[in-house]
Amino acid sequence: MEEKRKKAFYRRWWFWVIIAIIVIGMAASGEEDVVQEATPDTGDTIEEDNEDVSGVEDQDEAIDEEIIEDADETEADATDDSAKPDPIDRMTYGSGMYEVGTDIQPGLYRSEGSVNYWARLSGFSGEFDEIIANGNPMGASHVVEIFDHDVAFESSGSGEWYLIDDNYEGELATEFGDGIYIVGVDIEPGRYRSEGGSGSYGYWARLSGFSGGFDDIIANGNPEGSTIVEIDGADQGFETSGNGTWTKVE
Secondary structure, three states: OOOOOOOOHHHOHHHHHHHHHHHHHHHHHHHHHHHHHHOOOHHHHHHHHHHHHHHHHHHHHHHHHHHHHHHHHHHHHHHHHHHOOOHHHOOEEOOEEEEEOOOEOOEEEEEEOOEEEEEEEOOOOOOHHHEEEEEOOOOOOOEEEEOOOOOEEEEEEOOEEEEOOOOOOOOOEOEEOOEEEEEOOOEOOEEEEEOOOOOOOOEEEEEOOOOOOHHHEEEEEOOOOOEEEEEOOOOOEEEEEOOOOEEEOO
């Protein structure tokens, strides 16, 4: 009897099954490695993107805050500017003769600069009888009231006149020199002392109005040297020239 020959192990069917399983396993493992290498780390990328987005949002918020602050400052500046009177729009009257009601309106006027002469007139003839009141101001500040029954107002010098309206605010000073002042607006009422001017005599007057007429004079004086005057709170104005500086003492 012939002996059976043993088949080589590589000719057995189960050998090839094992080989196939090994190959398939190796292939699957290789694909996983490839997938893992090809897949990016999305966690880091998302975090970086979030940081970039957060940075952009911070920049946008900062810009928005700057815009709001600029808008607030602009609005505040506009409010401050609107509260202040515009000197450019203020009507002024220099040297010349003006017809009341046509060229110039009745009202209380203050001078600014050097006015040498002024007059309220009842006509245009140029005669002395048509002068209702007049003056030769000393100092940079003078106040005159033009009435609606005046026909004309005349002024000469390099100074100008402007209308005092409801928005006018004085300094309420306690020390002042030559001029006419509104009591309670330009200067405080009270007791004032003057050491006298450089000339021999000065002049002062407490006023009940600003027409420039004698009827507006409550009291006046021509002091030589120092003097003391009590300005009452009921006085409308105070006029001074050649007395130097007045200082409130009480």
